[in-house]
Amino acid sequence: MKQGSTGCWLLAALLLLLCSSATAHAQRKEKGKKNEPLVALPDEQLINNGVSEMLAAWQIGDVGLLHKHYADDVIVVSGAWEPPLMGWAKYLQAYQAQRERMQNADLDRQNTYIRVLGNIAWAVYQWQFSAVVDGKSTGARGHTTLILEKRNGLWLIVHNHTSIVAEPAPPKPAQSPAGVRPGA
Numbered sequence: 001m002k003q004g005s006t007g008c009w010l011l012a013a014l015l016l017l018l019c020s021s022a023t024a025h026a027q028r029k030e031k032g033k034k035n036e037p038l039v040a041l042p043d044e045q046l047i048n049n050g051v052s053e054m055l056a057a058w059q060i061g062d063v064g065l066l067h068k069h070y071a072d073d074v075i076v077v078s079g080a081w082e083p084p085l086m087g088w089a090k091y092l093q094a095y096q097a098q099r100e101r102m103q104n105a106d107l108d109r110q111n112t113y114i115r116v117l118g119n120i121a122w123a124v125y126q127w128q129f130s131a132v133v134d135g136k137s138t139g140a141r142g143h144t145t146l147i148l149e150k151r152n153g154l155w156l157i158v159h160n161h162t163s164i165v166a167e168p169a170p171p172k173p174a175q176s177p178a179g180v181r182p183g184a
Helices: 002-034 043-060 063-067 088-100
Strands: 070-077 102-117 120-133 136-151 154-164
Touching: 043 063, 043 102, 043 120, 043 136, 043 154, 063 088, 070 088, 088 102
Parallel strands: 070 154
Antiparallel strands: 102 120, 120 136, 136 154
């Protein structure tokens, strides 16, 4: 009986070892899953998230985060009457000069449309801007078109074209015919 009893204990210990090993393996496997995304986001959503992050970086002045979304060979067409900016270094220089004059920047994006064709995509949107520039409150509205290219698995802005929408001028007062005085 002692021998059978020892065999039972040995079998029980082996089963316990197998169960704990299987449990530990399942826990390691499950732990690995926690660090992996459950579902890969579609490119349109990745681009939309990237545009949001880029605009946030623009507003707060985070140059490192801003550069994360721009290709080094980007071409930027601004809303000002000036030649296109060729490359990240030129864009950064213009951006920093603009930021020095600006406080409390707020840029709201709306009516976004994103289209993806292979490794090329474009995003178009309208925006409203307000800030204190040179000590005065100012605002503007406009449109932006971004062209993006997927490079090494990341969507980068390779072209940024921004246009400011001109606000309509206030109506001019009606002119009187020559020689006729109002109220005469």
